[in-house]
Amino acid sequence: MKVDKRVKSIPLTKENINGAVRVHFNNLQEGLIFELGEALATHFYQEIVRDSDSWGYLAVVGHSEVGIVVCTLNVKKVSTLLYRKNLIQVVKGVLPRLLQPTLLKHILEALTIKKGGIPTLLFLVMGENQRGKGIGSVLIDTIIKDFQLRGVRKFIVELNEGNPAEEFYKKKGFTFKSCYKVFGKNRRVLEYEYQ
Ligand SMILES: CC(C)(COP(=O)(O)OP(=O)(O)OC[C@H]1O[C@@H](n2cnc3c(N)ncnc32)[C@H](O)[C@@H]1OP(=O)(O)O)[C@@H](O)C(=O)NCCC(=O)NCCS
Numbered sequence: 001m002k003v004d005k006r007v008k009s010i011p012l013t014k015e016n017i018n019g020a021v022r023v024h025f026n027n028l029q030e031g032l033i034f035e036l037g038e039a040l041a042t043h044f045y046q047e048i049v050r051d052s053d054s055w056g057y058l059a060v061v062g063h064s065e066v067g068i069v070v071c072t073l074n075v076k077k078v079s080t081l082l083y084r085k086n087l088i089q090v091v092k093g094v095l096p097r098l099l100q101p102t103l104l105k106h107i108l109e110a111l112t113i114k115k116g117g118i119p120t121l122l123f124l125v126m127g128e129n130q131r132g133k134g135i136g137s138v139l140i141d142t143i144i145k146d147f148q149l150r151g152v153r154k155f156i157v158e159l160n161e162g163n164p165a166e167e168f169y170k171k172k173g174f175t176f177k178s179c180y181k182v183f184g185k186n187r188r189v190l191e192y193e194y195q
Helices: 014-027 032-036 038-050 075-085 087-099 101-112 135-149 165-171
Strands: 007-011 054-061 064-072 120-126 154-160 175-182 185-193
Touching: 007 135, 014 032, 014 038, 014 054, 014 064, 014 120, 032 038, 032 087, 038 054, 038 064, 038 075, 038 087, 054 120, 054 135, 064 075, 064 135, 075 087, 087 101, 120 135, 154 165, 165 185
Parallel strands: 120 154
Antiparallel strands: 007 054, 054 064, 064 120, 154 185, 175 185
16 A cells, blocks of 8 residues: 655654544544543653653654544553652542443443553544554554564554454464453454564
């Protein structure tokens, strides 16, 4: 697939966090970061750009953001940093859910899931009208190379059961590893392993 030459992927920095959060929130309505709200998402992206073990890219056409990819060598470290340093924001995200007991229960469950410190592709999201143009492939190929350069042999990605993006990951060489329940939904863990 020929990718539009105007598409550029630029590293995530504190200057372009707002664009990343916009792409994330407008196009991926699943996962803990989405449930806890946009304010916490901004803190999450700040932790990503500060953390030496985490990084990402923003895909842009001119001045418009069209996609993001975010990953980390240690998902436990980055989530611990996020929740410890932004406890007030987490509580603010949870408070409006007090009237939705099921959702609140799911958020609390999600916050207490024990995650290993494993290399993880956290998010890969394209704007809705930018999908199917090969940009997601460019971003994932970049991340696959980045992990390899850092000496990582395996990394994972998680997504809700039924998310059509699973097909995309399988085409890229990911395989199903395991499944667990969160937010009342099956969360599927896929793994990429270098041959
Ligand atoms: C998954 C996603 C990032 C793919 O990005 P993209 O730019 O549309 O993907 P590409 O155009 O590079 O597609 C690469 C290949 O995957 C296939 N593919 C992409 N999305 C697909 C989908 N939803 N279902 C089936 N196949 C898909 C393409 O057909 C293409 O196949 P080909 O190589 O045989 O031509 C994008 O669909 C997306 O943002 N989805 C919503 C966010 C999301 O759920 N992300 C995953 C959770 S982190």
